[in-house]
Amino acid sequence: MKLAKLAxxxxxxxxxxxxxxxxxxxxxxxxxxxxxxxxxxYARAVKSELVDxxxxxxxxxxxNCPIEAxxxxxxxxxxxxxxxxxxxxVAQSTEGIAAALPFQLFAETTSDGTRTDIxxxxxxxxxxxxxxxxxxxxxxxxxxxxxxxxxxxxxxxxAKVGDKLYSEKLDKEFKVAGILRKNYSQDDGxxxxxxxxxxxxxxxxxxxxxxxxxxxxxxxxxxxxTRLRGSIAQDYSVIGAKELSExxxxxxxxxxxxxxxxxxxxxxxxxxxxxxxxxxVVMERRREIAYLxxxxxxxxxxxxxxxxxxxxxxxxxxxxGILAGAAVTPAAGxxxxxxxxxxxxxxxxxxxxxxxxxxxxxxxxAAGVLCALYPAWKAASIVPMEVLRNE
Amino acid sequence: xNSLIALENVSKLYRRGxxxxxxxxxxxLDIAEGDLIAICGPSGSGKTTLLxxxxxxxxxxxxxxxxxxxxxxxxxERRLAEIRQSLIGFVFQxxxxxxxxTVEENVELPLLFSHRKAERARTAxxxxxxxxxxRRRHRPGQLSGGEMQRVAVAxxxxxxxxxxxxxxxxxxxxxxxxxxxxxxxxxxxxxGIAIVLVTHNADLAARCRKVVHLEDGKVVG
Numbered sequence: 001m002k003l004a005k006l007a008x009x010x011x012x013x014x015x016x017x018x019x020x021x022x023x024x025x026x027x028x029x030x031x032x033x034x035x036x037x038x039x040x041x042y043a044r045a046v047k048s049e050l051v052d053x054x055x056x057x058x059x060x061x062x063x064n065c066p067i068e069a070x071x072x073x074x075x076x077x078x079x080x081x082x083x084x085x086x087x088x089x090v091a092q093s094t095e096g097i098a099a100a101l102p103f104q105l106f107a108e109t110t111s112d113g114t115r116t117d118i119x120x121x122x123x124x125x126x127x128x129x130x131x132x133x134x135x136x137x138x139x140x141x142x143x144x145x146x147x148x149x150x151x152x153x154x155x156x157x158x159a160k161v162g163d164k165l166y167s168e169k170l171d172k173e174f175k176v177a178g179i180l181r182k183n184y185s186q187d188d189g190x191x192x193x194x195x196x197x198x199x200x201x202x203x204x205x206x207x208x209x210x211x212x213x214x215x216x217x218x219x220x221x222x223x224x225x226t227r228l229r230g231s232i233a234q235d236y237s238v239i240g241a242k243e244l245s246e247x248x249x250x251x252x253x254x255x256x257x258x259x260x261x262x263x264x265x266x267x268x269x270x271x272x273x274x275x276x277x278x279x280x281v282v283m284e285r286r287r288e289i290a291y292l293x294x295x296x297x298x299x300x301x302x303x304x305x306x307x308x309x310x311x312x313x314x315x316x317x318x319x320x321g322i323l324a325g326a327a328v329t330p331a332a333g334x335x336x337x338x339x340x341x342x343x344x345x346x347x348x349x350x351x352x353x354x355x356x357x358x359x360x361x362x363x364x365x366a367a368g369v370l371c372a373l374y375p376a377w378k379a380a381s382i383v384p385m386e387v388l389r390n391e
Numbered sequence: 392x393n394s395l396i397a398l399e400n401v402s403k404l405y406r407r408g409x410x411x412x413x414x415x416x417x418x419x420l421d422i423a424e425g426d427l428i429a430i431c432g433p434s435g436s437g438k439t440t441l442l443x444x445x446x447x448x449x450x451x452x453x454x455x456x457x458x459x460x461x462x463x464x465x466x467x468e469r470r471l472a473e474i475r476q477s478l479i480g481f482v483f484q485x486x487x488x489x490x491x492x493t494v495e496e497n498v499e500l501p502l503l504f505s506h507r508k509a510e511r512a513r514t515a516x517x518x519x520x521x522x523x524x525x526r527r528r529h530r531p532g533q534l535s536g537g538e539m540q541r542v543a544v545a546x547x548x549x550x551x552x553x554x555x556x557x558x559x560x561x562x563x564x565x566x567x568x569x570x571x572x573x574x575x576x577x578x579x580x581x582x583g584i585a586i587v588l589v590t591h592n593a594d595l596a597a598r599c600r601k602v603v604h605l606e607d608g609k610v611v612g
Contacts, residue, residue, distance in 0.1 A: 003503060009491035291487035293499040294448055296476030296550070298469060385440075385449040388483070 003301070006123045007308040010281075017277055021173020022317035025364050028266040029321020030328065033352065033360040037257040037329045038336055041351030043249055049185040049345050050245040051306040056101075056129050058213040059244055060087055060228070061237050082207040083236065090231050091211055096224040099128035101212040104198040117153070119191045129214040133187060138375050141194045147174040148192040151182035170201060175205045184347050208219035223233035255336070267363070270317075271371050276388035278310050306376035307369065314368025321364060322357040333384060394459070395478070395554050395585055396422040396445050401454035403440050403608070414440040416608040417454070422554060426585040427577070429596035432605035438589040439514040439558055441605065445587065446479050446556045447471040476505040480547030484559035488531040488546075494518065495527040505550055510558045519547040521575055537568025544575055554585040561592055573598060 011018045048057075062081035083102075091100035104121035124140065126133050135148060138161035149159055154176075159165060163176045174193070182188055199205045215224055221240065228238045239247075284290070289302055297305075333350030403415040414437045422428065422445065428436045443449040444456060447463055448471075456463045458474050475481075488497045498517060499509040518524045521541040531539055540560060547555050557576070561569035573595055580586045588595065596602050604612040 003497075004499075006489070006492070006503065009489065012491050288487060288489070289487070291481075291483070292500075292504070293472075294446070294475065294481045295546070296472050296504040298472045298504065301504050385443045388439075388443075 003305060003308060004312075007305055007312055010285075010305075010309055011312055014281070017280070018313055021273055021277040022313050024270040025314050025317025025367070026320040026324060026378065028270040028367070029261070029318045029360045029364040030325040031266040031321075032263045032363055033322050033325030033330045033356055034329050035263050036356040036359065037325070037350055037352040038333055039087055039256055041333060041349040042252055042336075042345070044351050045345030045347045045349050046245045046248050046252075047242075048347060050241055050248065054185070054212075054222065054241065055129055055214055056212040056241050057215045057218060058225060058228070058241065059239050060091060060211040060213065060232065061239065062210075062235065078136075082204060083210055085206045085208055087232055087236070090341065091213055091228065093095070094224065094228055094231060096216055096220050096227065097213055098216040099125050099214045101125040101129040101214075102195060103210065103212060104204065104207070104385070105194060105209040106198065106202045108167060111168050116277060118186070118189065119198060119201075121193055121195040123195050126192075129212050130187075132185070134181040134183070134350040135178040136181035138176065140177065142175070142177050144194055144197045144200075145172070145174055145194070146177035148178040148180060148191075149176055150188040150190045151179050152188035153191060154179045172201075186345070194221045208270065255339075256311055257334065267367060271367055274310060274314065274368065274371035275374060277313075278372060279378065280307065281309065282306065282375045282379040285379075286382055286387045289379050289382050290387035293382065293384045294388075302380040302382070303376045306379045309371040310372035311365060311368045314359075314364050318361040318364030318368075322360050325360060326352050326357070393424050394421050394427075394457070395424055396420075397455075397457040397460075397535050398441070398445060398451075399455040400455070401441075401444060401451040401456060403444060403449070404452040405438070413608045415444070415451070418605075418608070418610055420603060420610070422446070422585055422587055424553060424585055425580065425583050426554075426587070426601060427580045427599045428585075428587045428601045428603060429599035430587065430589045430603045430605060431591070431596050436605040437552075437608040438605055440608075442556050442558055442589050443589065446481060447474050472504070475500065476550055478553050480550065480552035480555040482540070482543050482547050482555060482557040482560045484562040486531070486536075486563075487541045488539055488542060492530070493527065494523060494529050494531070494534070494542050497531065497542055498549055500546060500552050507550070514545075517548055518542075520548075520578075521545045535568065537564050537571055538570070540564060540568065540572050541575060544572065544579075548579070548584075552584065554587065555579065556587050558589045559591070560588060561590065561595060569595070596609070 060083055062083050085102060088100055088102045091097055102123060102125070105118065107116050107118050109116045136151070141148065147165065149157070157165065159176050159179070161176055161179060165174045165176060167174065180187060199207065215221060225238050225240070232238070292302065329350045329352045330348070333348060337349060398418055398420045401418045402413065402417055403414040403563070418437070418441060419590050420441070430441060432438050440449065444451050447458065450464065458478065461556055463471060463474065489500065492500070494517065495511070495514045498514050515524060515527065518527050521540055521544055523538060523545070526534060526538060531542070534542065540563070555576070560576070561572055564572060576586050576588070577598065588599065592595055603610055
């Protein structure tokens, strides 16, 4: 017979208790795997949408802080910060810049408060800067009152090219000039309109939210950034798309911290549960452990036995936890999406992986080893005759 | 006959709060190969303490314990465990069978700690010898008290001990099962295994070749 079999049989003696203890590990491991998957998924989605997909390499913004700049781009709200439109010409004339896209972002919430649309005023430069921004149906703006809809919003509005859309808040009717091809980014949920119309609607003629820049050669980013900084006033900032995505992730930090605190609480509760269970096991089996020592079990044999029993419980809970985590991660992603403040990626923010599963399982097993230490030491310290004499 | 376990002027002192209890007081006893010894005496006379010290499960406060001439106090816990594995088999009044293991797994349990490979034929042979060959796949909960004690005896034999130390082995058994267990011990003794029994049972003591009477921790006869 193997020690593992003995340990497994011992666990089977109190299935309800072992099951509940494993369930607490399951909850902790599932929480960890979900949180890690969301953390990874959000970072990946932000990077994918703002760095990899957009084709934008740099932004010119007003504030010398990437997080503030990120808020301009991400939140869609009308930031008090703005960039003078005259900088577009400066950017276009800078060596190494392939295209410069001036844009004005603002958000409009429906009167019943159920939906917020993000509107973006753009010029034709968007076609050069954003290769994934493709009009699938219809065409470019026909006049100042026309809009191009993202694929998702067109679907929600059941809008076709030529349809009229009325904005209660703006008290304005727009004509749908085009519908974009779905590109699984924030574009899908946005409404695009001519830049000067957007500026007029928010009463910021000649002013922009920011300027998006595409470089002729990405390898020259450092030189172009330096060149641009030399050409614009000190209170403007030139930031890379990567920095921008990092700034947006900074908004996520508080949510992230709360999620990891939840993981910590789940593991804390679980650890107390395991230690308590294993101490009860040791106390209840004192005579049996004493007897095992009588028949030749050494201190290390008892240590191994109790540790193994704890590990089996934690392993079962850990495996269950990563399976449960994988099952609930998509739902948790949708839940998180609804509560996110700031940039909400269009793509999935749930990204479970084998690495996360392995890490969650490893943490559960490590917690098991940690929890086993004290009960196992108590068991190994049993002096057979004291127990057999007194009990 | 060769001495297996020798206790020389052994005393054992327990502290119960501020009170000192002399569980054993200058006991000398030699257990040789093939012995059949009964240790008798009233409750609290030190019978179990004597058995435990002889079985390397407890340390003497004074005196010497030699196992085949080796002073056990000089060995650490590992050495004592080795002695228990290789030389001594234990049988207790409570059977200490693991309820989730089968009879044959319970019998093989000590092999787990002596790192010897279990041989099912040897287990079967032992269970046959205690009359439980047909019960090897049963769980302890399916056995009577007498059967459980016979499993405990089979388990004590798995490491091929030279001596079996039995503490009140018939204390929980009815007369029929007690008789079966006693006959089993006699059969083992006839094969050369030394048997030391702690018992209150006068009939059982009468069947032993040597009887040690203890009173207040001292050998009185």
